[in-house]
């Protein structure tokens with residue numbers, strides 16, 4: 325019988341400081357045991373419980389692509405006063421952490437195939453979106469998806485994640501990427517859009533036909549983005565959101581992450597807007 | 608089968624060679640399941656113990672694994688409690704409670720190895736309730752004082768003897784070939800039926816919960832929630848002592864470079880249960896937390912598992928420090944009383 329509570333030992337192989345204020349770091353974890361690497365697989369949108377032994381565990385969306393089987397990446401925001409996120413930020417390359425998962429449903433790749441994909445991200449919630457984009461862009465998968473359009477915004481240029489990758493994406497001709505910031509100073513040297521994500525979306529007017537939209541970002545962004553999508557004709561069945569709740573077990577047993585009868589850790593974290601509208605608004 | 612009361616101590620001493628036997632006992636005003644010592648005899652009271660026997664399968668606190676940090680990584684060790692156990696004298700409602708925990712802890716997708724190991728090694732000997740109390744309402748939830756769900760054997764007190772109903776292979780194996788048991792006659796089963804009728808007659812009238820689920824489907828935003836929780840002080844006694852509540856927390860106990868990952872009971876009655884690291888809390892006040900408790904038991908559990916996760920044991924009624932009676936709450940909800 326597999327023990328769902330036992331973490332896999334993972335070694336921190338690389339740490340990338342993502343933002344100027346150092347509040348976000350990406351941890352690239354390698355498998356300590358080869359057999360774990362062979363067995364581990366996931367779909368974009370799933371998360372894992374990452375733990376510092378002796379401190380605690382916390383759920384983080386998997387930020388790397390499932391096509392990369394050698395490592396698993398997480399981008400972690402250091403929560404002020406947060407036990408696990410602070411301990412992770414203090415860890416060095418070579419340190420061994422625990423990882424349980426993958427958990428949750430992930431994005432419905434089967435249904436999304438053959439459709440155009442619109443990705444709307446804000447702030448540091450871009451982690452699983454990065455996994456999804458890199459998955460779709462992989463040469464084995466690209467042909468299975470239609471047009472890919474990405475609108476990604478942050479408060480200021482320094483807070484955009486994965487800058488090198490974004491630059492690479494911008495060079496590609498099989499994807500349309502719009503980067504935007506709420507504000508910038510001349511010193512930033514910013515050449516992209518300025519304006520909040522919902523406004524940029526409204527101006528871009530992406531076509532709704534045969535399109536799946538994935539929206540991940542801070543609550544305010546989501547609140548103002550959804551009406552724009554509605555106005556543009558996107559149906560609630562094809563608007564996907566990824567939720568966050570306080571979690572412990574990750575497998576629908578410890579009882580704390582439910583919205584109505586759904587457990588976000590097990591039945592989510594990805595829900596369509598149509599599914600969410602059937603649930604109590606307790607999140 | 609039939610066993611004379613005078614022969615029970617011998618039967619139990621026999622069991623002790625292979626099993627640890629736990630029986631409900633009262634000590635200094637407090638009652639719980641405690642291990643039986645060989646030769647100690649037994650004092651069996653049909654007890655609605657303060658603490659439910661839940662902790663024998665799902666302990667209040669347990670180690671999931673120990674870890675030791677090493678220069679080249681980490682060493683993890685698991686420990687499973689494989690003690691072979693007999694729970695002797697469990698009430699039908701508490702046994703039914705285990706059936707609900709089974710649904711949660713032994714699912715298709717994830718098996719809780721810790722729970723399941725204990726569950727597989729445990730035999731449940733029930734004792735029929737001859738004297739239900741005023742807080743018992745098992746019959747409102749599909750149970751009854753002679754209910755057999757989840758039990759391996761059900762014993763019925765016939766005065767000088769017990770009638771024993773064999774309900775599952777585990778129970779059969781326990782008494783097979785034991786000289787203390789002799790076949791029961793038709794008169795014995797007739798006596799059992801009469802006792803059952805008598806016990807049912809002592810139960811409070813059945814609460815009609817048939818309309819409850821539908822009400823709960825519709826009343827999430829009702830003003831009834833603004834009132835029913837008001838007395839609640841959020842102590843969580845009702846959930847800790849409930850035989851079907853399964854929420855838990857995971858944390859570490861640390862000693863230098865080694866430590867334990869421990870699982871402890873937790874409760875939806877606590878504000879920290881759902882507090883996000885950002886400071887946001889989807890259940891910020893007692894109202895949302897109390898609603899969650901009721902909704903989980905009587906609506907969400909029904910949606911996920913087809914049954915209400917309450918067995919009507921009455922513990923939450925007896926032990927609530929502010930006398931918040933779940934039956935009153937359910938009545939108010941069904942009546943749809945709005946302020």
Ligand SMILES: Cc1cc2nc3c(=O)[nH]c(=O)nc-3n(C[C@H](O)[C@H](O)[C@H](O)COP(=O)(O)OP(=O)(O)OC[C@H]3O[C@@H](n4cnc5c(N)ncnc54)[C@H](O)[C@@H]3O)c2cc1C
Nearest residue numbers: 382383384385399400401405406407408409451568569884
């Ligand atoms: C599915 C999912 C995916 C996620 N993905 C990511 C991701 O990719 N990247 C990311 O950075 N985050 C992600 N998160 C969020 C992340 O899980 C949290 O930031 C993390 O759990 C914080 O853990 P911590 O131990 O650092 O904070 P904690 O120590 O748990 O909490 C920190 C804060 O919580 C409050 N708090 C905690 N305990 C108490 C107390 N006893 N009393 C009062 N207040 C208290 C305080 O405000 C404190 O400052 C995700 C969450 C979910 C559910």
Ligand code: SF4
Nearest residue numbers: 849917918920921923
């Ligand atoms: S809710 Fe109350 S009456 Fe029902 S099983 Fe739990 S403790 Fe017993």
Ligand code: SF4
Nearest residue numbers: 839840842843845927
């Ligand atoms: S026992 Fe009573 S006061 Fe305590 S949490 Fe339960 S309902 Fe509230």
Ligand code: FES
Nearest residue numbers: 572574578579589
């Ligand atoms: S995190 Fe335990 S139930 Fe979802």
